[in-house]
Amino acid sequence: MSKITEVKRKESKLEVQTYIDRLKYAIKSGSVTINFQKDRNVDQGRNKKYTNRYTMGQLFPDEDEVEALKRELSLLTVEEYIETVKDTRFPKRSEMRVFGKQYSGDDVYIKIRVELVSIAHASGDSFIMVMSFHYSEWDFKERDFPYKKV
Structure with missing residues (x-):
């Protein structure tokens, strides 16, 4: 019998936009560390x-993965937001955000978590964990995206 370890919810459009703005700021500031689970x-x-390894190799074959991820994460939009996920196994860690994006007609599933390294330096050092950046195992539907413009 499996336990449910994730609680999913939809954030407001404003909350998602604020999250994306902070993500972009952290990336542009240069004080962010990106950890990619290849x-x-x-x-x-x-x-x-x-898999992450295959998708990154296909989409960005001649690029540094971290630099490609920085660029791609900084291009995320509210319209690409799917959901917010809390992993109940790790209650002190921040929630993960899930996005979906198309590359050359293929759906790509993106799941990230942003952590502050130091509360005392909340405006600075951040840590972005990219858990998923891979072709989606299912086709995205319009209903997957609560803020997608139709």
Whole structure:
């Protein structure tokens, strides 16, 4: 019997825009560390097309992954927001945001978490954990995006 370890919710459009603005500010400030999970335990036995390693290699073959991620994360929009997820196994960690984006007609699933390294320096050092940046295993539907313009 599996336990539910994630609580999902939809944030308001303003909350999502504020999150994206802060994300972009952290990236542009240069005081952010990006940790990308290139190889994940959940990818064991998964079709390689739906892994972070494969997707990054296909989409950005000749680029530094961290620089490509910085650019792509700074281009995220409210319209690409899907949901906010809290991992109940780690209650002190910040929530994750899920986005969906198309690259050459293929849907890409993006899940990130932003952590402040130091509360005393809240305007500075941040840590962005990119858990997922891979082709989506399902086709996105319009209803997946609460703020997408139709």
